[in-house]
Every structure is written in C-alpha cells, then in structure tokens.
Amino acid sequence: MSSVEEVEAALAEERAALAGAGDERALEEWRTRVLGRSGRLTAILRSLGERPPELRRELGRAANQAKAALERDLAERQRELAERELAALSAGSLDVTLPGRPRPRGGLHPITQTLREILAVFSEMGFASVEGPEVELDRYNFDRLRIPEDHPARDMWDTFWFDEEPSGAGRLLLRTHTSPMQIRYMERHEPPIRIVVPGRCYRYEATDATHEWMMQQVEVLAVDEGISMADLKGTLWECARRLFGSGRQVLLRNSYFPFVEPGVELAVDCFACDGTDPACTVCRGSRWLEIMGAGMVHPEILEASGYDSGRYTGFAAGMGVERIAMLRYGVEDIRHFYQNDLRFLSQF
Ligand code: DAH
Numbered sequence: 001m002s003s004v005e006e007v008e009a010a011l012a013e014e015r016a017a018l019a020g021a022g023d024e025r026a027l028e029e030w031r032t033r034v035l036g037r038s039g040r041l042t043a044i045l046r047s048l049g050e051r052p053p054e055l056r057r058e059l060g061r062a063a064n065q066a067k068a069a070l071e072r073d074l075a076e077r078q079r080e081l082a083e084r085e086l087a088a089l090s091a092g093s094l095d096v097t098l099p100g101r102p103r104p105r106g107g108l109h110p111i112t113q114t115l116r117e118i119l120a121v122f123s124e125m126g127f128a129s130v131e132g133p134e135v136e137l138d139r140y141n142f143d144r145l146r147i148p149e150d151h152p153a154r155d156m157w158d159t160f161w162f163d164e165e166p167s168g169a170g171r172l173l174l175r176t177h178t179s180p181m182q183i184r185y186m187e188r189h190e191p192p193i194r195i196v197v198p199g200r201c202y203r204y205e206a207t208d209a210t211h212e213w214m215m216q217q218v219e220v221l222a223v224d225e226g227i228s229m230a231d232l233k234g235t236l237w238e239c240a241r242r243l244f245g246s247g248r249q250v251l252l253r254n255s256y257f258p259f260v261e262p263g264v265e266l267a268v269d270c271f272a273c274d275g276t277d278p279a280c281t282v283c284r285g286s287r288w289l290e291i292m293g294a295g296m297v298h299p300e301i302l303e304a305s306g307y308d309s310g311r312y313t314g315f316a317a318g319m320g321v322e323r324i325a326m327l328r329y330g331v332e333d334i335r336h337f338y339q340n341d342l343r344f345l346s347q348f
Contacts (some may be wrong), residue, residue, distance in 0.1 A: 003055070004062045010040050011066040018073055027078060034070060041067045110348040111216060111337055114243075114325040115198055118218050121242045122196045125235060127220065129196050132181035135162075138171045140180035146258040146298060153258045158204040174202035178219035179259060179318055182297075185221065186305035191312050192224040198321075209333045216321040223297060223307070223314030229262075232294060232315035236266050240291065243324060244268050249275075251288050260295025260316055267291060271327060282332075289327055292319035 014034045021030045033039060044063045048056050089096050108116075119129055138149075147153045157176035165171055181197040197219040205211050222231065233252060240250045248268045255265040267288035273280035275287035283289055294317035299309035322334050329348065331337070336344045 004059055007041070007044060007059065007062040007066050011069065014040075014070055015073060018070070018077055021077065022081075024078075024081065027074070027081065031074060035067065035074070041070070107346070107348065109337075109345065110325050110329060110331075111321055113348060114328065115216060115218070115321050117243065118239070118319070118321065118324070119196060119198060121239050122218075122220065125194075125238065127194045127196045127222075129198060130181065130185060131199055132175075132178065132184055132197060134175055134200055134202070135172055136175035136180050137169060138173055140183050141173055141175050141177070144183045144301070144304065145179055146300060151258075160202050160204050175199075176203055177201050177318060178217040179316070181219055182221045182259070182316055183301070183305065186223070186302075186307070191307065191314075192222075193314070194222045194224075196220050207335060209335070210323075210326075212322065212334050212338065214338070215323075215334070218319050218321060220294075220317040220319075221297070221314065222316075223302070223312055225311055225313075227313045227315060229296060229315070232264075232296065232317070235315070236292070236294060236317060240266065240268055243328065244271070255293060255295075257293055257295055259298050259301055261298045263293065263295035265290050265293050266317075268327070271330070282330075291324055291327065292317050294318070 014030075017034075018027075018030055021027050034041070036042070041063050044059065045067075048060050048063075051059060086096065123129065141157075141159075142148070142154060147157075159176050160174040162172040178197045178199050178201060181199075185193065185195055185197075197217075199217065200214055201217050202214050203211070205213055207213060220235070222235070236252075237250055240248065248271070251267045251269070252264050253267070255263045257263040267290045269275045270280060270283035270287055270289055272282035273287075275283070278285040294315065297314035297316050302309040302312055302314065322337055325331065325337070326334060
C-alpha cells in the first residue's frame, strides 16, 4: 500500500518524533531509526524497483525530498540542543570560557637524559648498545678481568655478594662495574667490535656526596685490527667535547686498571673555576675533574677470548653517568639524583 501519502505521513510523524527528542542520545537513536540503513524511508527508496513505473518516479522524488527535509531538520535540532546546553552551563556557576587547568607533565630524569646523550654520541660513531646482567658471576666481574681472588686490586670495588652459590658456576654478586660485559661480549663475538654497555652497578660503600651504593655506568669497547691509543684518544676526546663543549680542556693521564695496559684516566678542566681557583670546592683546587677510566685492552684478555693479540688490539673505557651529570649540571651531591625530590628533579 506504500504510496506518496505514506511518505507524507512518515514525514509528519518523524518530524514530531524529532521535536520530542530532548538530548543527544535521543537524537542519535532517532537518526539511526529514521535515516539509517533499515529506516522507513530507506526501505521505500529500496523498493522502488518493484513499483509500477508510473508510481516509481513520483514516489522516488517524494521519498528523497522527505529524507533531505528530515536531514535538515536533524541538523537544525542538533544546533538547538547544543545552544541550549551551552546556555544552561553558563547560566550556572561554571564559567565555560575559563582556560582549562594544565595537567602536570613529567620529564626525563637527569640521569636518563645524560645517559641518552652519551649513547647518542657513541651511536653516531658507530657503536652498538648492548646490555648485560646486573647479577653477575665473580668470574666475569673479577677473574676474567685479571682481578684474581685475594689480589689487592679487588679492594677497588667493594662488593655486594650473594650468600648462595648456584650450581657450582661460581659466586654471585651485584656487578660493581659494566666491564664484565666486555668479556661476555668477546666470548660470543669476533672482531671488529664496537659496543657501549649502559647499566646499573652496585658498590658496598657508605654513601656520601660523591658515592652511592647504586650508580650507572657506560662501558666502551672497540676491538679490531690496528686499533691504537690514537683511536682511544680521538674517540674519548669527541665524547668529552660533545658532553662538555669544545671550550673545555681535556687531560689524559696514566692510571691503573688490571684489564688494560696502559691504563689511563680522562679528566676535563673544572667548569666551576676553569682551573684558576686553588680553593675551588668542585675540583678541590686540583684543576681537573676525572670523568672516566680507559686503556688498551690487555693482551691476556684478548687471548683468553680466543683472539690473536698479535693481530687484534682494542681500547676500553668506563664512565659513571651520575658523575658526568653532576659535572654538566653543577650538582654537588650525587644523592640528590635518587631521592625522588621533585623540587630537585623538575629543574632539568
Ligand atoms: N670498570 C672501571 C671502574 O668501574 C672503569 C674502567 C676503567 C673501565 C678502565 C674500563 C677501563 O673499560 O678500560 O672503576
């Protein structure tokens, strides 16, 4: 019995329904019911093909017009409702034109920022970043780095030991430095090697302004044919220049670490006094601030890793991230970094 009258009846009926739809949800329900895929008008439009040709045109036009009219009505009604809602809101005590409250935003921890910068410098020079275990065997942390049991060099690293000995593999400890990853990496890879190893290290030490029981290090290792002290200097110079700026002077002086020969330490001149103040509290009048230990990988370590030390040479370095962050930002006490005091942390 569908006809033009039925379209008109539907139009009138749905207009009335629309006028009664009082909120956004009612409007949406109305829209799907009336204009949606299984709506009444859609059904009439779909059925046009089965109609007698003389009715088809007229009915099609009427249904399309009705649909367009209802769509206009809907848009109009939506505007009305939105205006009404806004009017209701601003009539109350709420000022909807006030700017929103900013949400507090977090930021990266200064140590994370410094660590990422160090890794970026080395990444640009072709070093891959790898990580090793924090719970380590004494074999890797000490023996294989030429720091045997009962050797006084062990005193350089006060150690957290675990009580139990698992499966006879050796004693477990919290690694005191990232250097054991040199050994682990060389065990499984052949030269050429260019890696950096970031990670947490632990020392059984009383804390003070420059010592924490936990700190982060970045280890550097390069092994290849023809690597010399010049490569060590060039790489570490570049690292210091990028971290501290080209205005700083860099000093390389000899030092001792059992796993390198020769061993050196790298220092930059004091940012606080430029090396001019004998009473400076930052460098204690010494002019230089040590930022890392380094050296040429000891040939015995290369041999123990199965490398021919006549063919391959390498350099290694290790730096403390907190120490570098302290020097860059002028932080006078390492303990600030891990006290979670936002008054301190939000300055970075
Ligand atoms: N592992 C040393 C430490 O924690 C730092 C270090 C010194 C690393 C010399 C090295 C190196 O790779 O060659 O005190």
